[in-house]
Amino acid sequence: MSEPAAYEPTERTVPTRSRERATYDRALVHAVLDEGYVCHLGFVRDGAPVVLPTLYGRVGERLYIHGSTGSRPLRMAGTTAPGLPVCVTVTHVDGLVLARSAFHHSLNYRSVVVYGIARQVTDPAERASALDALVDHVLPGRADDSRRADAKELAATAVLRLDLEEVSAKFRTGGPVDEPEDVSLPYWSGxxxxxxxYGTPVPADDLDPSISMPAYVTAR
Incomplete structure (x- = not known):
C-alpha cells in the first residue's frame, strides 16, 4: 500500500505565523532532509530544554541518529522505556533577503520539523542498515567503500530511530517585501x-598513492 502524498497536519506542525509557507508534501519533506547533513535534536533533560547538533540519515519513513552509548539522550531513549519525546529540525539557508527597512530583512530558506518518540534500535540487521544509511547520507557510496564498525565499535555506538509521522516543511522564496512608503528610500534592496x-579533495597524508580517488568524491 503506497504512502499518502502528504503528511497529516497536526496542532504542532501548523505554524502560527506565515502559514502559507508551510507544506506537508511528502516528496518535498524528503528532499529537504536528503540534502542536509546536520540536524538539531531537541529534548527535555531534568526539566530544561536541550538541543544538540548531530548527523542523521533517512531510510524511507524513518530518521536514524547515532551517538555514544554513554550519551544522555540515547540513554534516555532506552530499550525498555517508552522512548524519548523529541523535536528534530533541518534547515537550509538559500539567500539573505535585504529589505530597505531593518524590520523586513529575512532569509530565503527550506526547513523541516519532525516531532515524535525516538527509540533505540536493538535489532542487529536494522542497526547495520541504519549505520550504513548514516554514512551514505553524507556521501552516497561511502558505506561500501570503508571498513564497517567492528564488535567493539558497535558496542560503543547507539542508534535512535524516529518515525516520520508528525512532520512539516516550511519555505521562503523571493525578494524583500518593503512597505510602500519605503520603496523610494536610498538603500540597496534585494x-x-x-x-x-565542495572544494578540491585533500588526500590523507598517509594514503597509499596507488589508491585512486573514488567516483563519488570526484563527482562532487
Whole structure:
C-alpha cells in the first residue's frame, strides 16, 4: 500500500505565523532532509530544554541518529522505556533577503520539523542498515567503500530511530517585501544568494598513492 502524498497536519506542525509557507508534501519533506547533513535534536533533560547538533540519515519513513552509548539522550531513549519525546529540525539557508527597512530583512530558506518518540534500535540487521544509511547520507557510496564498525565499535555506538509521522516543511522564496512608503528610500534592496559547494579533495597524508580517488568524491 503506497504512502499518502502528504503528511497529516497536526496542532504542532501548523505554524502560527506565515502559514502559507508551510507544506506537508511528502516528496518535498524528503528532499529537504536528503540534502542536509546536520540536524538539531531537541529534548527535555531534568526539566530544561536541550538541543544538540548531530548527523542523521533517512531510510524511507524513518530518521536514524547515532551517538555514544554513554550519551544522555540515547540513554534516555532506552530499550525498555517508552522512548524519548523529541523535536528534530533541518534547515537550509538559500539567500539573505535585504529589505530597505531593518524590520523586513529575512532569509530565503527550506526547513523541516519532525516531532515524535525516538527509540533505540536493538535489532542487529536494522542497526547495520541504519549505520550504513548514516554514512551514505553524507556521501552516497561511502558505506561500501570503508571498513564497517567492528564488535567493539558497535558496542560503543547507539542508534535512535524516529518515525516520520508528525512532520512539516516550511519555505521562503523571493525578494524583500518593503512597505510602500519605503520603496523610494536610498538603500540597496534585494537577495544575496547563499550557494553551497565542495572544494578540491585533500588526500590523507598517509594514503597509499596507488589508491585512486573514488567516483563519488570526484563527482562532487
Amino acid at each position: 537577495v544575496l544568494p547563499v550557494i553551497g559547494g
